[in-house]
Amino acid sequence: MEEVFFMIMKESEINNIYENLEKKIEAECKRMENKIPYWTEDGIYQQDYAEKDIYWWTNGFWSGILWQLYHATQKELYLNTARKNEELLDKALHGFTGLHHDTGFMWLHSAVADYRLTGSQEALVRGLTAASVLAGRYNPVGKFIRAWNPDCVEEGEDCTGWIIVDSMMNIPLLYWASQITGDPRFSQIAVNHADTVASCLVRDDGSCGHIACINPETGELEQILAGQGYSETSSWSRGQSWILYGFTLSYRYTKNNAYLDIAKKTAHYFIANIGLTGYVPLCDFRQPASSSYLDASAGLCAACGLLEIAEHVDEPDKNLYRSYAELIIQNTAETCCNWDPETDSIVQNCKVAFHNDRREQTDLIYADYFLTEAILRLKGKDFLIW
Numbered sequence: 001m002e003e004v005f006f007m008i009m010k011e012s013e014i015n016n017i018y019e020n021l022e023k024k025i026e027a028e029c030k031r032m033e034n035k036i037p038y039w040t041e042d043g044i045y046q047q048d049y050a051e052k053d054i055y056w057w058t059n060g061f062w063s064g065i066l067w068q069l070y071h072a073t074q075k076e077l078y079l080n081t082a083r084k085n086e087e088l089l090d091k092a093l094h095g096f097t098g099l100h101h102d103t104g105f106m107w108l109h110s111a112v113a114d115y116r117l118t119g120s121q122e123a124l125v126r127g128l129t130a131a132s133v134l135a136g137r138y139n140p141v142g143k144f145i146r147a148w149n150p151d152c153v154e155e156g157e158d159c160t161g162w163i164i165v166d167s168m169m170n171i172p173l174l175y176w177a178s179q180i181t182g183d184p185r186f187s188q189i190a191v192n193h194a195d196t197v198a199s200c201l202v203r204d205d206g207s208c209g210h211i212a213c214i215n216p217e218t219g220e221l222e223q224i225l226a227g228q229g230y231s232e233t234s235s236w237s238r239g240q241s242w243i244l245y246g247f248t249l250s251y252r253y254t255k256n257n258a259y260l261d262i263a264k265k266t267a268h269y270f271i272a273n274i275g276l277t278g279y280v281p282l283c284d285f286r287q288p289a290s291s292s293y294l295d296a297s298a299g300l301c302a303a304c305g306l307l308e309i310a311e312h313v314d315e316p317d318k319n320l321y322r323s324y325a326e327l328i329i330q331n332t333a334e335t336c337c338n339w340d341p342e343t344d345s346i347v348q349n350c351k352v353a354f355h356n357d358r359r360e361q362t363d364l365i366y367a368d369y370f371l372t373e374a375i376l377r378l379k380g381k382d383f384l385i386w
């Protein structure tokens with residue numbers, strides 16, 4: 001049988017998105033100076049998260065965008081602005097008490113990216129310090145990395161034994177630390193944690209839960225919580241993208257086929273759902289029909305994960321994952337993006353959480369990060385930040 005491969009996006013379309021993106025980020029960069037952005041108000045990044053909350057989990061994504069563009073263009077503007085972001089994060093690294101398990105999101109995109117691209121020894125120390133903080137949250141009885149501290153949960157709730165799917169994107173920091181130091185302990189913790197996430201949060205149909213509450217003394221699973229999704233049995237789309245991309249990354253570092261199988265299973269669930277809403281996912285794939293909340297950030301993170309899966313499979317499967325990634329990128333670029341360089345943030349139609357979220361739909365800095373990574377992956381100009 002003749003093999004048929006589909007090209008969804010034309011090269012000119014990819015280049016056009018990239019050019020618009022770079023023009024906009026360059027303009028933002030000149031406006032931002034030392035600020036760390038999260039979301040806009042009236043189209044402008046007004047709040048500086050270096051001031052508002054230096055421990056905030058998204059505080060590395062701006063420098064992640066800049067390091068990706070520095071790698072692609074070699075423009076000093078991006079390097080210098082990313083370095084300022086990295087230095088600002090020292091207040092969190094040394095402050096310590098406000099740190100959660102998000103050290104991966106925060107320092108893979110800042111110090112580790114810097115080290116990978118420039119070899120900076122200061123950045124290396126920051127990255128290894130962040131990895132040690134993450135490893136220090138490990139519970140050896142339950143074989144998991146604790147997610148949050150009490151400030152993230154309701155008063156009276158004990159989160160000592162909580163794990164969340166987002167963690168799968170933090171543990172590459174541990175794989176990296178093992179590679180750099182030659183000490184397998186970081187990676188052993190990552191693998192044990194990934195196995196616990198797989199057994200507690202990945203469902204048989206390929207969907208996943210958000211929060212698992214594990215007894216921190218005995219290691220027994222006690223409860224699943226809805227977290228940022230609609231309910232404990234529903235399907236929060238960004239959690240789904242964290243798990244599909246996260247297990248692909250664990251496969252990349254360990255070559256354990258069980259992780260690639262989980263990545264594919266969770267990807268197939270994502271693909272089966274996303275076509276129903278024009279390739280921009282609902283906030284929760286099982287939210288009530290009366291709700292139309294979308295979350296473009298979930299789609300773009302999943303697109304990067306699908307492109308990563310494509311790197312580890314042969315044709316014709318490679319074509320399947322790449323095609324769905326392109327459908328997501330193309331539709332998001334057409335229907336959810338603001339390309340005006342005079343205003344901040346590109347990707348709109350995002351959602352922080354289904355409940356308790358004062359913004360109906362918003363922009364989010366990590367959606368712009370995943371758009372940047374996705375388009376650079378299509379151009380073959382990205383570098384591995386995870």
Ligand code: GLY
Pocket residue numbers: 166228238352
């Ligand atoms: N908890 C991280 C996220 O909003 O995806």
